[in-house]
Amino acid sequence: MHAATDRIGASTAIQVADVSKTFDTAAVLHQLSLDVQAGELLALLGPSGSGKTTLLRIIAGLDHPDSGRIIFGGEDATGLPVQQRAVGFVFQHYALFKHLTVADNIAYGLNARERKRRPPKAEIKNRVGNLLDLVKLSGFASRYPSQLSGGQRQRVALARALAVEPRVLLLDEPFGALDAQVRKDLRRWLREIHDRTGQTTIFVTHDQDEALELSDRVAVLDKGRLQQVGTPDEVQEQPVSPTVLKFLGDAVEVSAVARDGGVEVNGRATPVQAPANSGRDLKLYVRPWQIRLTRPDDAHFVAIVQSSYRTQGRQRIEVEGPDRKPFVVESPDSVRFSVGEPVGLEIIGGYPFDAALR
Amino acid sequence: MSDRVVNAGLQPSVTPVRPPASVVTEQRGVRWLLIAIAIVFLALFLLLPLLTVIVEAFSKGLGAYAAALTEPDAVAALRLTLTVAAIAVPFNLVFGVVAAWAIAKFEFRGKNLLITLIDLPFSVSPVVSGLIYVLVFGTQGLLGPWLIDHNIQIIFAVPGIVLATIFVTFPFVARQLIPLMQEQGTLEEEAALTLGASGWHAFWTVTLPNIRWGLFYSVLLCNARAMGEFGAVSVVSGHIRGLTNTIPLHVEILYNEYNFVASFAVASLLAGLALVTLVIKSVLEWRYSADIAAGARRH
């Protein structure tokens, strides 16, 4: 799918091994382990407060784990100071140096090197120019951060991080503070840059679409625990828990039972396979597109129409389901429904989990 | 007026537009009265004394003025004042930056105590500040015997004056910088560290530039106070002419000797310092108010 997918499986760039972190009394990360492959673009996805930033800061060396280790390319880096980790960190709120021009911001990491390792002035200038081209800000070299838009600042922050040729690029909700359209553009653009540079990248987001669209692999974090790591297809098709499933999109929860390897809802069979070694009682999670309107006689359950509207040749009907939560089903535009009318719903897919599982 | 009424009657949906009424309801007269009082007050209590100083200083002509300033004791006082400021201001600059840094960027026990302590010199009378040093370093004081044994003189000597001045001007820099640094947080420093900068390099290239105007501003005020301090210095000085007299003390001695011209001539130096400070301060406030006041972020 993505160019960089080929590189997966090459080698492990970063290993997070059994990392735990507690702030004051609140445990934020619980024995978390995660391998990041060289050259991949990994999305760290999780709800607010799940510990994403904390994990990223620990990898960067800005925070220290209470236990566990961080391994960079096979070498233990747990005790390594930030400066020597060679990570590029892009902060959610840019953290540009406001007293320096765009060019000086980008050159900062190179100028900060001790004299022996510092490239000559001409080369720094050259590199800054190339990076400005890369982030499409060539005309902006002598502007100050306060003279840039949010999206431009974020691109400067990225160029600044790339300038020191980091082993890994860490992006903390890089597009969090930007509006929807700019986000979309920057997303595509980040993917392009990644494909071009092959830079190992971890980026934090709490936006499922962003994670699924952009990344080679997604790591889903919840309450300081890693729930699942996999390609966007894997986490969508085989979510390991209801938590992951719900976090990746809307789903209707229906009580179901396992019978003869299949799943039954209200005594009627569905095309869904029962999960291996589960109990009799199941919870079936159904995405909106896995529900079809049907005659009440053939239905798995009946719901009440709350409202309906038409868009782009389809009819979207909001109904109230068995758990009294509203959800939307789509239907072709032929039949009209009125509010309060009961409709039959047929389940044509879904994700079954043991009812005891959260 | 009647016009508007008719209009309003014809178009009931359009409310007549009123001139934006001031939120403050005082009438013109009251406003002018208040302003006048303020101006008279300022003129009477600030401008008049300043003018008196100048007029008095030049009352016997330029020659007398110059003579008062070039007289050996006056020169010695000037030199001492500059010396004291040259030690006290850099000391408080360094201390202030270090304290503000520690308070703003780290969490540690006793932080609130430290903040309170920094404020202490502002809350006690300068005379008491001076007395504290007499009680600690004087011959009858805590360390007195030890100091005498080692032949070190602090009270009634330059070291005492320097110490008292440092104490009194302690809070200027720290108090100015703490809110400024707290407001700026550690994000930019962290960015610098991830880019490979050492802590030292990050301090010079990121922290310091971010606080430079606030720092300059506070050093200016600190310096004005250091040169003008009277109370605390008076207690520890001993008033030895040509040796332990600073300019403010010298002014007082001359005045007590009814040597008004010389007294006001020397005082005009302090008045001049005050004016220069005021001008630079205004320029800084006008030009860099956002960098000086915490809370006003530029981006």
Ligand SMILES: Nc1ncnc2c1ncn2[C@@H]1O[C@H](COP(=O)(O)OP(=O)(O)OP(=O)(O)O)[C@@H](O)[C@H]1O
């Ligand atoms: N310095 C700190 N001191 C105390 N608690 C902290 C600190 N930093 C983070 N926490 C706590 O750790 C938890 C995880 O925070 P973290 O910033 O890692 O979450 P996040 O997943 O990045 O959330 P968001 O999406 O809102 O940015 C939160 O409950 C937060 O309150």
Ligand SMILES: [Mg+2]
């Ligand atoms: Mg965060």
